[in-house]
Amino acid sequence: MTVKDKVIAIIAEQAVLEPSDVTMDSTLEDLGIDSMGLVESIFAIEEAFDISVPFNANDPSESDFDISSVRAIVDAVEKLVAEQS
Amino acid sequence: MRRVVITGAGTINPLGADVPKTMEAMREGRCGIAELDIRDLDRLAIRIGGQILDYHPEDRWNRQQIALYDRYTQFAMIAAEEALKQSGLTFTGDLAARSGVVLGTAGGGLQTSDENYRTVYEEGKNRVHPFVVPKLMNNAAASHISMAHNLKGPSYTVATACASSNHAMGQAFHMIRSGMSDAMITGGSESMLCFGGLKAWEGLRVMSKDACRPFSANRNGMVQGEGAAILVFEEYEHAKKRGAEILCEVSGFAMTSDAGDIVMPSKQGAARAISGALADGKIDKSQVGYINAHGTGTAANDKTECAAVADVFGHHADELMISSTKSMHGHLIGGTGAVELLACIMALRDGVIAPTIGYEEPDPECALDVVPNEAREAEVEVVLSNAFAFGGLNAVLALRKH
Numbered sequence: 001m002t003v004k005d006k007v008i009a010i011i012a013e014q015a016v017l018e019p020s021d022v023t024m025d026s027t028l029e030d031l032g033i034d035s036m037g038l039v040e041s042i043f044a045i046e047e048a049f050d051i052s053v054p055f056n057a058n059d060p061s062e063s064d065f066d067i068s069s070v071r072a073i074v075d076a077v078e079k080l081v082a083e084q085s
Numbered sequence: 086m087r088r089v090v091i092t093g094a095g096t097i098n099p100l101g102a103d104v105p106k107t108m109e110a111m112r113e114g115r116c117g118i119a120e121l122d123i124r125d126l127d128r129l130a131i132r133i134g135g136q137i138l139d140y141h142p143e144d145r146w147n148r149q150q151i152a153l154y155d156r157y158t159q160f161a162m163i164a165a166e167e168a169l170k171q172s173g174l175t176f177t178g179d180l181a182a183r184s185g186v187v188l189g190t191a192g193g194g195l196q197t198s199d200e201n202y203r204t205v206y207e208e209g210k211n212r213v214h215p216f217v218v219p220k221l222m223n224n225a226a227a228s229h230i231s232m233a234h235n236l237k238g239p240s241y242t243v244a245t246a247c248a249s250s251n252h253a254m255g256q257a258f259h260m261i262r263s264g265m266s267d268a269m270i271t272g273g274s275e276s277m278l279c280f281g282g283l284k285a286w287e288g289l290r291v292m293s294k295d296a297c298r299p300f301s302a303n304r305n306g307m308v309q310g311e312g313a314a315i316l317v318f319e320e321y322e323h324a325k326k327r328g329a330e331i332l333c334e335v336s337g338f339a340m341t342s343d344a345g346d347i348v349m350p351s352k353q354g355a356a357r358a359i360s361g362a363l364a365d366g367k368i369d370k371s372q373v374g375y376i377n378a379h380g381t382g383t384a385a386n387d388k389t390e391c392a393a394v395a396d397v398f399g400h401h402a403d404e405l406m407i408s409s410t411k412s413m414h415g416h417l418i419g420g421t422g423a424v425e426l427l428a429c430i431m432a433l434r435d436g437v438i439a440p441t442i443g444y445e446e447p448d449p450e451c452a453l454d455v456v457p458n459e460a461r462e463a464e465v466e467v468v469l470s471n472a473f474a475f476g477g478l479n480a481v482l483a484l485r486k487h
Contacts, residue, residue, distance in 0.1 A: 042290075055290055056290055056291075056305055058291055058304070059305065
């Protein structure tokens with residue numbers, strides 16, 4: 001499974017959707033994922049890839065981790081995996 | 086209606102090992118938050134906290150006592166001793182039979198749990214100390230205070246996360262006002278600065294790695310602290326008759342539930358608790374000069390709290406002062422409201438408003454007078470103390486100058 005597929009699977013599970021319903025352009029808001037769902041997704045991503053994601057729930061927009069769309073999250077995770085492997 | 090006053094206060098917290106030292110630190114805007122000294126710190130991402138340093142329980146208690154007193158119980162015992170000494174009350178006969186302890190704590194004997202989980206899980210041992218249960222239980226501190234001071238009336242522990250102390254003090258207030266008791270020992274204690282306690286908070290991703298800066302635009306989360314404060318609540322005529330020194334009056338209390346989200350606060354829930362406390366104390370909002378904020382330094386709390394205050398007070402919100410002493414001692418979770426009540430007593434009795442330190446940049450969503458960085462001299466008649474817990478449980482106390 002690629003990083004992209006795995007991230008989409010995690011997000012889909014959180015959103016209670018099929019992975020095929022999650023597109024790269026979807027935002028977390030589109031998918032109905034709230035702040036707690038986001039924190040849980042990040043935890044799942046960290047566990048799945050054995051990485052540490054720089055994310056502060058107080059101000060997600062100020063974090064180094066871009067969560068503006070599924071594509072942004074996939075890109076950020078690929079970068080972290082490359083850096084931290 | 087019976088009136089309730091405070092005739093004793095005691096504490097140990099990151100700012101000081103007693104009330105005078107704590108108030109001095111609050112006046113000076115001193116910070117009690119620093120790098121933590123705990124086991125396995127290198128496995129934590131959050132490495133700061135309001136820890137009580139230079140602490141030596143063995144100077145105060147013998148081995149048998151320490152075997153029964155978790156760190157949170159120790160803090161509560163130290164604070165209770167100071168508070169009762171100041172009050173001058175001794176409990177015998179009918180007074181003892183009707184007086185008790187209502188204590189707030191969220192984690193109880195969490196240090197004991199943490200240490201003993203290590204023993205059985207990490208070290209693989211199959212035997213633990215025989216007193217693990219009486220040491221870790223949530224009511225241990227209330228019970229030990231009752232034993233040490235012969236308090237034979239109603240005693241129990243209130244656990245409502247970050248509002249535990251305020252709920253506890255509100256209960257003690259109600260018990261005296263209703264005639265159930267003439268004197269109650271109340272407040273809160275917490276000691277969550279252990280690996281497991283911090284790791285759990287880290288998971289929520291709302292902790293700051295560098296400082297607690299409530300209401301400042303550049304805030305980045307909360308910082309945990311530890312410690313206790315204990316107050317002696319007493320019926321007014323009872324206190325007056327014996328010539329006790331009255332620190333201030335407790336005049337109103339209200340509690341509400343958001344019935345909304347398990348972690349996100351609600352402006353309506355907070356506002357209902359604030360206006361409820363005013364109504365309960367028959368207080369006109371123009372009389373309120375200072376609010377000790379819940380002010381955790383998280384975006385969610387600070388914005389919601391300021392909006393709730395603005396809603397309740399209207400134009401008067403711009404005239405009152407509101408500060409968060411968590412910037413100095415950190416968030417003592419179940420003990421926090423009790424330590425923060427000391428800032429309220431200082432405001433009413435001494436006319437000194439504790440500052441919000443670490444304040445660097447104004448936030449348009451928190452556009453109130455947050456007493457930035459330096460304490461201020463001001464005469465205030467009525468103050469409020471806010472506590473808004475995870476789980477949406479809110480408790481606000483109103484206090485009046487005596």
